[in-house]
Amino acid sequence: MDTLSRLEQTIAQRRAADPAESYVASLHAKGLPQIARKLGEEGVEAAVAVLSGSAEELTGEAADILFHLLVALDARGIGFDRVLEELDRRDGISGIAEKASRSA
Numbered sequence: 001m002d003t004l005s006r007l008e009q010t011i012a013q014r015r016a017a018d019p020a021e022s023y024v025a026s027l028h029a030k031g032l033p034q035i036a037r038k039l040g041e042e043g044v045e046a047a048v049a050v051l052s053g054s055a056e057e058l059t060g061e062a063a064d065i066l067f068h069l070l071v072a073l074d075a076r077g078i079g080f081d082r083v084l085e086e087l088d089r090r091d092g093i094s095g096i097a098e099k100a101s102r103s104a
């Protein structure tokens with residue numbers, strides 16, 4: 001099993017754990033707004049690391065954002081396979097051409 005699939009499974013298992021013992025459960029206990037807030041925070045931290053962080057710092061922030069994205073998707077009942085399907089659907093469609101087709 002690949003790393004993201006394993007993490008997705010772990011997150012789903014930890015959702016209903018004791019919030020005192022599980023960070024995933026503690027996020028759920030605080031609710032969707034907190035899950036969304038953490039994802040936003042991690043996004044900003046990753047963006048800052050792109051501009052001024054070391055390779056190590058950016059790697060850590062990238063891991064944080066993937067973790068918090070998986071927690072958010074799980075909270076909304078959306079499997080990561082759906083995201084991968086969407087990326088597969090976009091495969092070979094230039095972002096420039098796609099944008100132009102929207103304004104046509």
Ligand SMILES: N=c1c2ncn([C@@H]3O[C@H](COP(=O)(O)OP(=O)(O)OP(=O)(O)O)[C@@H](O)[C@H]3O)c2ncn1[C@@H]1O[C@H](COP(=O)(O)O)[C@@H](O)[C@H]1O
Pocket residue numbers: 007010011014021022023024025038063064067
């Ligand atoms: N990959 C992660 C992971 N990445 C980051 N984090 C946590 O995410 C939090 C990041 O938030 P911050 O850096 O903002 O730190 P903070 O200020 O302490 O956080 P808040 O109190 O603001 O939420 C930290 O507490 C990290 O420990 C993670 N927590 C858990 N996992 C995975 O999830 C699994 C289940 O974790 P538990 O639910 O804790 O058992 C673990 O086995 C890991 O595989």
